[in-house]
């Protein structure tokens with residue numbers, strides 16, 4: 001016994017095991033519970049964000065790739081330069 005810490009509110013020395021500060025009535029344990037709840041919520045949000053990113057990023061990547069592929073597959077008129085280069089390749 002006798003381990004002391006500083007009160008989170010009034011900065012007076014209080015026992016670590018004290019439920020509330022005798023000086024100002026600050027309850028560190030209640031605050032810790034609230035802090036834990038906030039940490040849990042942040043953790044859940046971050047987890048969802050990370051999971052969402054892991055699932056979402058490949059989807060974005062593949063959708064962009066598919067769009068690019070669709071563009072290259074368009075029946076566009078082949079430029080005469082391409083025909084020439086192909087001819088040159090065959091002759092060489």
Ligand SMILES: [Zn+2]
Pocket residue numbers: 007008009010011012021022023024025026
């Ligand atoms: Zn206090």
